[in-house]
Amino acid sequence: MAGSESSSKLRTIMAFIALLFALLSTGHCSSQVPLVMWSSEGYTLPPMASPAAGHIISNDQLMSYLNSALGSAPHNVLLFLQDKLSKEDFTRYGGVFGNNHESAFPNLESALQSSSSPLVLPALSWLGASAVPGLLQEKLGVSPLSVDPDTLEHLRLNASDNTLLLIILPYSTGAYLSCKEVLHSNDEVIGKVLSIMKAQGVPYTAIYTGLKPSRVIEEPSMVGQSSMGRSLLQAVVDEVKPPLMFNTTSGPCIMLWAQNLNVSFNNLEWIDLGPLTFAPGGSVSTAESFCNETNSQLVLDYGSSVPTYNPFRLIFSMSQRRYPVSARNWFTLDTVELLFNADKATYNGSRGIYAPAEYSFHCQNVNNFRNALLVPHTQNATQWRILFTDFQIQGFSILNRTTDFSYASDCAGFFTPGIWMGLITSLLMLLILTYGMHMIMQLRSMDRFDDPKGPSISVPQSE
Known part of the structure; x- marks a missing residue:
């Protein structure tokens, strides 16, 4: 009964997410989110050509690859779905493989390094990312099960059965947590889940992506360092040609x-x-x-x-x-x-x-x-x-x-047409205000008032 209530609640959440993205689809849809996919040791994902810089992976391309990958990869799928995620989170807070103490993603980088064929898609269509749970559910034929590390410890998974485990990762910063600290906390959740799967000896396929792009919080740049090291998505950074x-x-x-x-x-x-x-x-x-x-x-x-x-x-x-x-x-x-x-x-x-x-x-x-x-x-x-x-x-x-x-x-002049229009409009309004103030200051009241029903006011004149 508890499992039925959890499944019903999860379907309600997924329906709300689908409705939210349908409403947002009429607005700005050009933003992208990254997607990282890997499998446990001993399993190989089918190769995929590295996308060119600036290329956005469409929903159809992602569906085609998932169909190909899940044909040979383990059908115990871990979907780490973060509220917000952008490739800038990796390029700004990711570190060098083997130097994880400087990175916000030590567990993720270690998993990618140990995997024989990890897949990194820097730019996935925002709406395509929201459709990932539905695509996996359709492919595996099972409903997603929302879990956390504590719940996962009490589950007993079967390597021969299809399973879709959904791990929701938050993305919220405030006065006490910086963006890097939030990402590091989510990475620790990823590490715990992977450790549990390894301890149970269950092969898996893991996917890490976001529901919508994040806003990278600016932090002081590391200007004084001699080298920044390689980041997760360094390959997609365009190099400016020298003059x-x-x-x-x-x-x-x-x-x-x-x-x-x-x-x-x-x-x-x-x-x-x-x-x-x-x-x-x-x-x-x-x-x-x-x-x-x-x-x-x-x-x-x-x-x-x-x-x-x-x-x-x-x-x-x-x-x-x-x-x-x-x-x-x-x-x-x-x-x-x-x-x-x-x-x-x-x-x-x-x-x-x-x-x-x-x-x-x-x-x-x-x-x-x-x-x-x-x-x-x-x-x-x-x-x-x-x-x-x-x-x-x-x-x-x-x-x-x-x-x-x-x-x-x-070559751009300081006084652009917009600036000229603003100056002329402001000057015109100032002239109108000045004229109005001048007219108000010129108003004078009469010293004496004549009553039309009474005798007229006579002013004696002295010779």
């Missing part, structure tokens, strides 16, 4: 970086030169570049790497001079040139691309067709469309000899 540098015998003198270097001829398909420029082993040559105290020129020679346009070059010409009004040197990007086949298109950039000589220049969007910073200078320049995204360049005063740009002078 392109032109070096002379005395060191680097020109630096360039952009998220995308897109060009298009006659509104045809965009050609992104970024991978050829910044990727390791890219096919761009800077051999014809030069720099001195007053002029710098960065020549990006792509040779025959750009289809249809052979050869293809992108040239940035910069100069610096002293302006007496500001009493400092300024550099400008004088021209940007496209050399394709036997022709050349030139754009003037000196009107909008400039910065103090000791600074770099940065702009989120550099183009020649909308709010253009690159103005066509030759007749055939209008045939090309140029779009540089997250563009940054420096041609002078690279003094630190590192791969870091100097302080950036950004």
Whole structure:
């Protein structure tokens, strides 16, 4: 009878969770949660190709893998379901395997290390994660049984029977518990459950995931440490490509970086030169570049790497001079040139691309067709469309000899349209308020009042 009441209560909880996610599905559903899966020693999960960084595992992909995995893995399934979980919890609070005293997940990391084929999915669809209990219940043909370590000690499991054990892990922080302490406490629960399963000699398949993404609480960063070590999901962290540098015998003198270097001829398909420029082993040559105290020129020679346009070059010409009004040197990007086949298109950039000589220049969007910073200078320049995204360049005063740009002078103006609208509206309201206060202060009451029913007031006049 107690088991029936527990099962009925659990079904009510799962129905409420399903209803909650159905209501939330109309809102923001782009968040993801991680999923970690492993089996006990002696059992191997089917291999799965590591997902590319940024790829979100869909519900169908997860169902397909679970069907494949549970075909050979033990059917005693432990589902550790945490209220909130994000991959940042692992990357921020996870430690190095074998150095568990610095990690919030020593038991989880030890289990993954001992497993022959652990599975780590950094980005699982939020709704897909909420469907994991239902998928397991459908696959195993049994209802989930909510347990804790104390309850599990009194259960006797059979390796040949299908069992779905649900272990709910909380995620709540307050004045006395930090995020790391909560995760460490949940990891201790995982360790106790795994120890009980090992003591009973029952093989198992374990899954650790969350119902929805968590909010990682900021803690002081470990700036002074020489190395951060490897975390559970370190493989999914994107590495920022270093800027392109032109070096002379005395060191680097020109630096360039952009998220995308897109060009298009006659509104045809965009050609992104970024991978050829910044990727390791890219096919761009800077051999014809030069720099001195007053002029710098960065020549990006792509040779025959750009289809249809052979050869293809992108040239940035910069100069610096002293302006007496500001009493400092300024550099400008004088021209940007496209050399394709036997022709050349030139754009003037000196009107909008400039910065103090000791600074770099940065702009989120550099183009020649909308709010253009690159103005066509030759007749055939209008045939090309140029779009540089997250563009940054420096041609002078690279003094630190590192791969870091100097302080950036950004193209975004301080007074944006939104700021202007706010200032004008505030000024208008202030004028109305001032006028109203002025009118109120000008009100005057009469010194004497005349009664229309009585005799009129006479004011004697003295000669």
